Amino acid sequence: MALGTTGCTCKCTCQPKLDDRPAWLYRAYTDGGDLLYIGITVDPKLRMRQHYKSTVGRRWVSITRTVVFELYEDRRTAHILEQRAITQESPSHNGISDPRLLEFVGPLAGALKTTTNHYGKLSW
Structure with missing residues (x-):
């Protein structure tokens, strides 16, 4: 079973809310280290394909x-x-979509895991 699924196919309360699922924050860089894009996703491979x-x-x-x-x-x-x-x-290559989030005050958990992927040329 995939992460965050219960096996139920209905849309009842046993399904996790999107916000309850773990999510990846990602940064894309050029070979020279220039920051191109910052995004989030629950499915990194699918999201990179969508961008491509x-x-x-x-x-x-x-x-x-x-x-x-x-x-x-x-x-x-x-x-x-x-x-x-x-x-x-x-x-x-991106702008801020919700400036109200910058005003959030409260504890934020640190990253659970960090991984770096190096590519020659992406072909999702």
Whole structure:
């Protein structure tokens, strides 16, 4: 069974809410170390494929050589950290979508896991 599934196929309360699932915060870099994009996902491989297939995403995916993924306990935490990182780090290919998240005050859990993937040329 996949992470976060109970085996139930109905849309009842036994299914986890999206925000309850672990989520990855990722940063994409050029071979020179320039930050291109920051995003979050619950499925890194699927999300990279989606970027690659989109016209806008392909612009930065085509020059990405390193992607650093950090796993967080829930999507809410990852989303707040994503918005803060976009504001503070100014990646060249995205903007902040919800400035209200920058005002959140409270404890945020650290990354559960960090992994770095190096690529020659991405072909999702």
